[in-house]
Amino acid sequence: MQSVAVGAFGAAPALIKIAKPVPQAGQVLVRLQASGLNPFDWRLGDGILKDKLPHSFPLVLGVDGAGVIEATGPGVRRFKAGDQVVGQFLFGRVGEGSFADYAVIDENAVLSHYPNTLTATSAAALPTAGITALQLCQRLDLPVGSTVLIVGATGGVGSFLTQLAVMKGLRVIATATHDAAAQMRALGAGATLDYHETTLERWVNEHVPERIDGLVDLVSDATVFTAHLALVRRGGVALSTVWSAQADELDKRGITGGNFEIKATTQDLDVLVTAVAAGKLAVRIDRQISLADVPAALAANRAGGARGKTVVVM
Numbered sequence: 001m002q003s004v005a006v007g008a009f010g011a012a013p014a015l016i017k018i019a020k021p022v023p024q025a026g027q028v029l030v031r032l033q034a035s036g037l038n039p040f041d042w043r044l045g046d047g048i049l050k051d052k053l054p055h056s057f058p059l060v061l062g063v064d065g066a067g068v069i070e071a072t073g074p075g076v077r078r079f080k081a082g083d084q085v086v087g088q089f090l091f092g093r094v095g096e097g098s099f100a101d102y103a104v105i106d107e108n109a110v111l112s113h114y115p116n117t118l119t120a121t122s123a124a125a126l127p128t129a130g131i132t133a134l135q136l137c138q139r140l141d142l143p144v145g146s147t148v149l150i151v152g153a154t155g156g157v158g159s160f161l162t163q164l165a166v167m168k169g170l171r172v173i174a175t176a177t178h179d180a181a182a183q184m185r186a187l188g189a190g191a192t193l194d195y196h197e198t199t200l201e202r203w204v205n206e207h208v209p210e211r212i213d214g215l216v217d218l219v220s221d222a223t224v225f226t227a228h229l230a231l232v233r234r235g236g237v238a239l240s241t242v243w244s245a246q247a248d249e250l251d252k253r254g255i256t257g258g259n260f261e262i263k264a265t266t267q268d269l270d271v272l273v274t275a276v277a278a279g280k281l282a283v284r285i286d287r288q289i290s291l292a293d294v295p296a297a298l299a300a301n302r303a304g305g306a307r308g309k310t311v312v313v314m
């Protein structure tokens, strides 16, 4: 079967043939129909978890995936052959990922059933970016009507977070390069700002002189994130998904929050599947690609410019 893998940490991902996996005790074998691409995929190839979990090489990349269970290993209780599932193909070991025709995964991984009203493409876009957005939104413990600035809003996480924050009654200001402004407004952003044309400081000082209540920064390094804290009012919340928050800098400004780390659960994935199936949450698909396109798409994602989700269709 075809898969996209790296042969060593930091190596270029490549399309390779490997043997179809066999489900062991407690595992299911999924015939993948679609896989969502995330920045986490190339970070895994770079070795972000190399000191935390065992890895198998060639390291098949891809975390998010949706498809149909073809077989189950001994002792599996939650699933049966023929079930349509979506989840994260990462459970205790890195390298048996979803950029492949088939993958095995433990039945206790983050894995949900999804209804026929969802396409595999929409389902596969959900797990990592959707759960991150849902949990970020839960950390935005702010009153209805509060203003939240999302930096890096036009990609996977930001497209979901914008909608979820608006549903919670927050007013979203989204950074958006000019081509993406209309898209972000369609997702519910009350205002957009193009960081190529103005600075966040200038924009906030002009439009929200009382300062913002919440900041979710999906892209900035520690120096830039710390500078952005000046835009947040005392008592507000600031979160970084890229480990840029320094506790002392937040403390001295009376801001709560800090670095965010996803703790993915099947329950949260169920919430997202239900919201999409009910038409309450839109899945913004940027590009649909094939497995052969994945190496180039990973390189492109590193360079920026995502507009919603890139999904691999098998």
Ligand SMILES: NC(=O)c1ccc[n+]([C@@H]2O[C@H](COP(=O)([O-])OP(=O)(O)OC[C@H]3O[C@@H](n4cnc5c(N)ncnc54)[C@H](OP(=O)(O)O)[C@@H]3O)[C@@H](O)[C@H]2O)c1
Pocket: 038, 039, 040, 128, 129, 132, 151, 152, 153, 154, 155, 156, 157, 158, 175, 177, 195, 218, 219, 240, 241, 242, 243, 260, 261, 262, 301, 303, 304, 305, 306, 307, 308
């Ligand atoms: N800590 C965690 O648990 C966790 C969980 C999930 C994701 N993450 C991280 O969160 C980040 C976002 O994830 P994602 O899936 O949404 O990524 P993505 O889909 O690649 O989107 C990133 C977006 O940021 C925009 N951007 C880049 N530089 C920017 C800047 N200086 N100012 C404003 N916008 C900028 C990009 O568009 P333009 O280049 O056109 O501006 C792109 O739309 C990634 O670094 C990911 O690894 C962390």
